[in-house]
Amino acid sequence: MALENFDIPAFLRDDWQRQPRLFRKAFPAFTNPLEPDELAGLACEEGVESRLIFQDGEKLRMENGPLAEARFATLGAQPWTLLVQAVDQHAPDVADLIEPFRFIPDWRIDDVMVSYASDGGGVGPHFDQYDVFLVQGLGRRRWRVGPRCDDTTPLRPHEDLRLLEGFEPTGDFVLEPGDMLYVPPGFAHDGVAVGDDCMTYSIGFRAPSRHDLIEGWSEELLSRENDDDRYADPGLPAQDHPGEIAASALDDLHRMVTESLQDREAFARWFGCHNTTPKYADQDWRPEEPVTEDEVREGLEEGLALYRNPASRFAFVARGGDALWLFADGTCFEASGASAELAKHICAGGAIEPDPMVVDQPEAITLIAALCNQGSLAFEDED
Numbered sequence: 001m002a003l004e005n006f007d008i009p010a011f012l013r014d015d016w017q018r019q020p021r022l023f024r025k026a027f028p029a030f031t032n033p034l035e036p037d038e039l040a041g042l043a044c045e046e047g048v049e050s051r052l053i054f055q056d057g058e059k060l061r062m063e064n065g066p067l068a069e070a071r072f073a074t075l076g077a078q079p080w081t082l083l084v085q086a087v088d089q090h091a092p093d094v095a096d097l098i099e100p101f102r103f104i105p106d107w108r109i110d111d112v113m114v115s116y117a118s119d120g121g122g123v124g125p126h127f128d129q130y131d132v133f134l135v136q137g138l139g140r141r142r143w144r145v146g147p148r149c150d151d152t153t154p155l156r157p158h159e160d161l162r163l164l165e166g167f168e169p170t171g172d173f174v175l176e177p178g179d180m181l182y183v184p185p186g187f188a189h190d191g192v193a194v195g196d197d198c199m200t201y202s203i204g205f206r207a208p209s210r211h212d213l214i215e216g217w218s219e220e221l222l223s224r225e226n227d228d229d230r231y232a233d234p235g236l237p238a239q240d241h242p243g244e245i246a247a248s249a250l251d252d253l254h255r256m257v258t259e260s261l262q263d264r265e266a267f268a269r270w271f272g273c274h275n276t277t278p279k280y281a282d283q284d285w286r287p288e289e290p291v292t293e294d295e296v297r298e299g300l301e302e303g304l305a306l307y308r309n310p311a312s313r314f315a316f317v318a319r320g321g322d323a324l325w326l327f328a329d330g331t332c333f334e335a336s337g338a339s340a341e342l343a344k345h346i347c348a349g350g351a352i353e354p355d356p357m358v359v360d361q362p363e364a365i366t367l368i369a370a371l372c373n374q375g376s377l378a379f380e381d382e383d
Helices: 008-014 036-043 069-074 092-101 210-224 247-261 264-276 293-301 338-348 356-360 362-373
Strands: 021-023 050-056 059-064 080-084 109-117 131-148 171-175 180-183 187-205 306-308 314-318 323-328 331-336 377-379
Touching: 021 171, 036 050, 036 080, 036 109, 036 187, 092 109, 092 187, 171 180, 180 187, 210 247, 210 264, 264 314, 264 323, 264 331, 293 356, 293 362, 314 338, 323 338, 331 338, 331 362, 338 356, 338 362, 356 362, 362 377
Parallel strands: none
Antiparallel strands: 021 180, 050 059, 050 080, 080 109, 109 187, 131 171, 131 180, 131 187, 306 377, 314 323, 323 331
16 A cells, blocks of 8 residues: 655655645545454454443543443444554554555554544544554544644543643544644644544554653662762861852763763664563464474475564664664664664565575574573564
């Protein structure tokens, strides 16, 4: 499935993280990749994050999944919406929706959330802290978009939902199957189903907050620091006032903190591991018995393709020359030469058919075996 009527350079220049944008017939031949009953079935499964939002009088109420199968039969005529996260990890055809958006780096991709709504169903006016492409799959949905919001924007009192108080739309669109609306972080929006059987696919892109980066990186540094590494001041001069913290002492104390924080190479390694740690790790592909390097060679010699676990995350950081770090599910692997080329191939996605020469490259064989044993990869004939 390919994007059409969509100019990537113009979008990145004019719209990305700047303003909402409607794209009519972005997918002119769109075929709905998931049946509503399949989505409802996922919402009933343990380990799948789902929410049911429905109208209760004049208020919206929310129930978290897993839902009982009989729950949907009790909803009646009231407007309701079912939201299921990370459907791309359970439905390959839904995962294919990510491919057209890979002009944005993989490390920014979050997941594909799918929503189904009855007539009038929605989640209320709100704003999110991530970029999202809203692709209409079935039926019609009316989207209203508003101004950019922030943490000072008034919200309605609600236990579960962050609903905007006094939402004033600046744009109003009804999306048909194949239409797409892009909404940047912080912009108010409200989607309401127009008629029954309304399904929308939300391809979301995450962005770490400064708070999360500082917190995570600091925790990593603290885990490595030695408590015996303390401030020292040999040659301390006599001081005019005993209550003063001298500028020279502050300089030394500040240096103790910033020297570790500014280790860019260590930060890159930490961030690669942090960013590729799976958000949902329910698809466990780890083999019952460890895969040996001989078994990897045999699989490659037989021409078997390798596949990425749909719940896995991959990325790499180039380190100069032909060396790189491959990050897979929170683990860092050092690679160079043939194994580095293999790592790039793995990160490219899709079925992985390594160069036949890889069979004679011990480092590449070792890398494949390690990735198979941690459940990130599997040969095509494995369950």
